[in-house]
Amino acid sequence: MSIALPWSEFKAYVAQVGPGRGRVARPAQCIFCDGERIWFNGWRRVLVTLLVEGQPQRLTDWLPLQRVRCAQPPCGRSWTLRPPWLYPHRTLEPDLAEGAALAYLVDPQATYRSVAQRFGCSWVTVWLWIGWLATLVTPAAVLARVARLMPHGAVPGLLPRAVAAAARAHSRRRADTVRRAAQVLVALAMLHRAQPEPPMDPSPLRWFLTAEFLAFRRVARLTQPGFSPAFDTARRHRSR
Structure with a gap:
């Protein structure tokens, strides 16, 4: 996860939200079926990269994110509530x-x-x-x-x-x-x-x-075995 937020605001969020501390607001509707009965469904912990003075810093503190679940049958689907300043971004080093x-x-x-x-x-x-x-x-x-x-x-x-x-x-x-x-x-x-x-x-x-x-020009993707097909750079240049 990557976030663009001052360090002080990040620490304030961690101090206020998490198991034994506090919860974020419960959603009014399910994002999948528009049902109006939502349950809290535990927590998800993620590691984040924070921008500190313009430089990315990988933190060792886990960030708790609230999980919720739709109580409307037959939906029952769950999702993670992410703050607006946080977006999912996976990297492979x-x-x-x-x-x-x-x-x-x-x-x-x-x-x-x-x-x-x-x-x-x-x-x-x-x-x-x-x-x-x-x-x-x-x-x-x-x-x-x-x-x-x-x-x-x-x-x-x-x-x-x-x-x-x-x-x-x-x-x-x-x-x-x-x-x-x-x-x-x-x-x-x-x-x-x-x-x-x-x-x-x-x-x-x-x-x-x-x-x-x-x-x-071959890329190895974490979700697929082996390498991807080579990029056709010649075709890309011809299309310009």
């Missing part, structure tokens, strides 16, 4: 995703919630990042690139076969996903080290995503 994924994958004691608290995101986000990494690219394809640059640098045996996090998975399918995510990160690290000139970006994942966009 590859170095953050990379660090959170590694922390979860290699630490036998790590949980999605503990990693989320450490990296300042939600546990669902960590869960999504793991699945996204597993489908981003195949380790074999990355190792093939490594072999073209450094024939002796592509070592399949270095790809992890056993990952501590896989043992914590609740299904075989998720265990395979976790293992594949770890293999992708290791393969990208090999590709990063195999470059003739050391990349200026220390994050193998961020460097790889940037290179894919600059070279092939």
